[in-house]
Amino acid sequence: MAERAGVSSATASRALNGRGQLADETRATVFQAAADLDFRPSPVARSLRTRHTSTVGLVVPYVAHSFYASLIKGAQSYLHEAGYRLILVDSGVEPESVAAGITTLLDHQVDGVLVSTTPFGADRFNRLLGTKPCVFLDEVVSGAGHGSVAIENAKGVRMLVDHMAWHGHRRIAFVGGPNNNTAGIERLAGYRDAMKKNELDVPADLYRLCDWSIKAGFAAALVILAGTSSPTAIVTASAELALGVLAAARSRQLAIPDDLALASFDDRYFAPLLQPSLTAIAYDEVEMGRKGAEMLVGAIKEPKAEGHEMRMDVRLVPRRSCGCSRDMTADLDEVIG
Amino acid sequence: MAERAGVSSATASRALNGRGQLADETRATVFQAAADLDFRPSPVARSLRTRHTSTVGLVVPYVAHSFYASLIKGAQSYLHEAGYRLILVDSGVEPESVAAGITTLLDHQVDGVLVSTTPFGADRFNRLLGTKPCVFLDEVVSGAGHGSVAIENAKGVRMLVDHMAWHGHRRIAFVGGPNNNTAGIERLAGYRDAMKKNELDVPADLYRLCDWSIKAGFAAALVILAGTSSPTAIVTASAELALGVLAAARSRQLAIPDDLALASFDDRYFAPLLQPSLTAIAYDEVEMGRKGAEMLVGAIKEPKAEGHEMRMDVRLVPRRSCGCSRDMTADLDEVIG
DNA sequence: CTGTTAGCGCGTTCAA
DNA sequence: TTGAACGCGCTAACAG
Numbered sequence: 228m229a230e231r232a233g234v235s236s237a238t239a240s241r242a243l244n245g246r247g248q249l250a251d252e253t254r255a256t257v258f259q260a261a262a263d264l265d266f267r268p269s270p271v272a273r274s275l276r277t278r279h280t281s282t283v284g285l286v287v288p289y290v291a292h293s294f295y296a297s298l299i300k301g302a303q304s305y306l307h308e309a310g311y312r313l314i315l316v317d318s319g320v321e322p323e324s325v326a327a328g329i330t331t332l333l334d335h336q337v338d339g340v341l342v343s344t345t346p347f348g349a350d351r352f353n354r355l356l357g358t359k360p361c362v363f364l365d366e367v368v369s370g371a372g373h374g375s376v377a378i379e380n381a382k383g384v385r386m387l388v389d390h391m392a393w394h395g396h397r398r399i400a401f402v403g404g405p406n407n408n409t410a411g412i413e414r415l416a417g418y419r420d421a422m423k424k425n426e427l428d429v430p431a432d433l434y435r436l437c438d439w440s441i442k443a444g445f446a447a448a449l450v451i452l453a454g455t456s457s458p459t460a461i462v463t464a465s466a467e468l469a470l471g472v473l474a475a476a477r478s479r480q481l482a483i484p485d486d487l488a489l490a491s492f493d494d495r496y497f498a499p500l501l502q503p504s505l506t507a508i509a510y511d512e513v514e515m516g517r518k519g520a521e522m523l524v525g526a527i528k529e530p531k532a533e534g535h536e537m538r539m540d541v542r543l544v545p546r547r548s549c550g551c552s553r554d555m556t557a558d559l560d561e562v563i564g
Numbered sequence: 565m566a567e568r569a570g571v572s573s574a575t576a577s578r579a580l581n582g583r584g585q586l587a588d589e590t591r592a593t594v595f596q597a598a599a600d601l602d603f604r605p606s607p608v609a610r611s612l613r614t615r616h617t618s619t620v621g622l623v624v625p626y627v628a629h630s631f632y633a634s635l636i637k638g639a640q641s642y643l644h645e646a647g648y649r650l651i652l653v654d655s656g657v658e659p660e661s662v663a664a665g666i667t668t669l670l671d672h673q674v675d676g677v678l679v680s681t682t683p684f685g686a687d688r689f690n691r692l693l694g695t696k697p698c699v700f701l702d703e704v705v706s707g708a709g710h711g712s713v714a715i716e717n718a719k720g721v722r723m724l725v726d727h728m729a730w731h732g733h734r735r736i737a738f739v740g741g742p743n744n745n746t747a748g749i750e751r752l753a754g755y756r757d758a759m760k761k762n763e764l765d766v767p768a769d770l771y772r773l774c775d776w777s778i779k780a781g782f783a784a785a786l787v788i789l790a791g792t793s794s795p796t797a798i799v800t801a802s803a804e805l806a807l808g809v810l811a812a813a814r815s816r817q818l819a820i821p822d823d824l825a826l827a828s829f830d831d832r833y834f835a836p837l838l839q840p841s842l843t844a845i846a847y848d849e850v851e852m853g854r855k856g857a858e859m860l861v862g863a864i865k866e867p868k869a870e871g872h873e874m875r876m877d878v879r880l881v882p883r884r885s886c887g888c889s890r891d892m893t894a895d896l897d898e899v900i901g
Numbered sequence: 902c903t904g905t906t907a908g909c910g911c912g913t914t915c916a917a
Numbered sequence: 918t919t920g921a922a923c924g925c926g927c928t929a930a931c932a933g
Contacts, residue, residue, distance in 0.1 A: 234903080235903070235904045235905075236904095236926090237903075238902090246928090253902085267671050268926080268927070269671075269925090269927070270671060272612050272909090272925070272926035274608045274909095275608050275612050275909050275910070275911090275927075276909050277909085282651075290633055291630070291633045291634045291850065293628070293630055293633065296627055296628045296632075299628070300627040300654060303654045304654065312668070313652050314650065314651055315636070315650050315652045317636075317637060317640045334606075334607060335649065336608055442900050442901075445899070445900045446900075470899070474837065478896050495834075497832075500838065501834075501839075502838075502839040559782075559814060562778050562808075563778065563808070564779075573912095574913080574914095574921075575918090575920075577911070578912090581912080583912090585918070587918070590918085605910080606909090606910055608909090608911090609911040609912090609925090610910080610912075612926070612927090613910080613911050613912050614911085
């Protein structure tokens with residue numbers, strides 16, 4: 228290709244990479260030759276030489292979950308525009324497999340890492356990462372990585388509780404996720420905080436933490452409902468937990484929202500079609516993935532830059548499960564709009 | 565690392581890669597040194613030399629959709645076990661962007677490609693791919709690639725129609741996807757076929773094709789319901805289309821299943837919690853991703869091997885939307901089991 | 902502004 | 918069985 232253009236390979240490289248000040252004519256010649264031969268530089272040879280790969284790794288605990296799938300979409304979308312490729316690692320939540328996933332990524336010379344599950348602390352991350360740029364998604368790890376993008380978890384739950392209080396409820400129960408990750412911890416904190424601000428008591432049997440699954444939510448709701456606190460409303464930390472509560476209410480023949488009001492974090496696309504439609508906290512998970520990727524690429528290009536913690540805003544989408552009166556047409560409009 | 569072990573780099577390479585017949589002692593020495601220095605061979609240097617990367621590309625039209633997310637999970641899971649990494653490309657469905665995605669993957673020396681959207685024919689695929697192994701997922705492209713893994717599309721719809729006929733329906737409508745992809749085409753064919761076998765007429769206004777979205781399903785259902793065919797049952801080619809039909813039924817105050825029975829392809833996790841719970845065709849999408857990856861890795865290791873077309877079996881999950889009488893407990897059991 | 906050279910870190914010759 | 922040397926394709930460094 229170089230001889231074809233009648234220039235050295237160095238010149239060709241310069242032209243193609245837009246480096247140096249070369250004569251327009253030379254550049255044109257090179258481009259022509261490159262096009263003629265449909266020359267495509269080898270990214271792997273380039274990577275070997277330059278020690279960067281234009282590739283970033285993304286570690287998620289469970290690809291098939293719609294939340295992570297959306298994160299992936301956002302990240303991939305930005306990375307594509309920025310000229311990076313995405314290597315995906317589905318690691319589960321076990322510390323060892325997450326660590327192994329990150330190590331593999333680093334061995335493969337990714338330029339940076341996006342991590343959305345953090346089953347160990349800053350120390351181990353720092354040991355693993357060295358100076359490799361890293362941004363956390365949906366998790367906050369202080370003292371490691373370049374920054375993070377998370378949801379306004381506490382604020383979201385506060386909005387839910389405040390809304391229930393506004394409806395006149397005083398015994399507002401909470402079904403939360405495990406307290407070993409950022410979302411779980413912050414959402415519980417938001418609940419406590421909001422209850423306190425509304426001057427409402429929080430007896431021990433008014434809330435319960437469990438896995439992020441429908442099944443666990445179902446079990447937790449049964450326990451709460453069987454307790455002595457007799458809540459008139461339940462707020463949940465995720466959509467799956469809300470479905471569990473919904474199932475529990477049905478099994479106990481409790482009408483929602485009349486016998487028990489319900490509202491949850493996470494606004495899934497089928498929420499308007501549930502009976503009753505589910506009041507929820509919405510946020511833009513795709514944008515969240517984009518922002519994380521953007522922050523990471525920033526850190527790759529400017530390693531010295533200060534990291535920061537970014538938060539995605541949340542908004543309350545009132546529907547019928549909380550007790551708001553709403554025409555069914557409004558539910559349908561959301562879905563067919 | 566080589567000098568540390570007191571052997572040449574060639575010897576080290578041989579030991580680490582299990583090549584050649586070297587003395588056990590030498591091998592042990594090398595392993596020890598490798599472990600001591602925590603030596604990690606550079607995949608990129610290796611790739612430059614060997615011209616393969618232990619990496620495969622996966623092209624999906626829309627990562628955030630739960631179907632593709634599950635496919636990804638399955639593929640990633642097998643690839644991980646087999647020692648391959650996964651580069652993800654979210655290409656949309658535009659021919660040019662799909663082609664560009666595949667080209668990028670090839671430039672990056674992936675060892676093979678998994679493709680789940682095929683907006684052009686075998687010729688272009690062959691031109692794009694050269695001899696690079698390729699397996700199609702959820703699509704069948706005869707004359708290109710090494711094989712494909714798809715769902716028993718026609719069979720699934722036949723089961724749905726047969727079930728409706730068994731319930732005594734004779735005017736069974738169909739809301740299908742676009743007929744520009746395998747699933748859309750085969751599901752429509754399954755409908756026609758089943759109607760014929762049941763000796764039922766298919767007037768033009770008894771079925772309608774549209775995009776794979778709730779909104780489009782809603783619009784299509786309204787058209788069908790406004791027509792002269794007055795169906796007593798509707799079968800849809802996807803879960804989203806079924807949600808559209810559900811919305812349409814609600815907007816027209818039609819009770820499901822009494823005024824209109826409903827059943828669909830795709831069994832989503834919330835199907836048992838809809839009111840009424842949705843009768844659906846289930847299949848294992850994660851396994852589908854695994855099988856595709858498995859087939860691809862087979863093709864990479866044995867390029868001469870014959871390709872084949874594999875089908876994932878489907879099963880009918882009868883719930884209440886079709887008219888089956890079922891205790892609500894059964895719905896709940898599914899979800900909390 | 903352009904050409905020449907060297908080497909990124911492996912795996913694979915070829916010769917000993 | 919082992920070691921030395923070469924080259925995969927590119928770009929950074931240096932020379933002209």
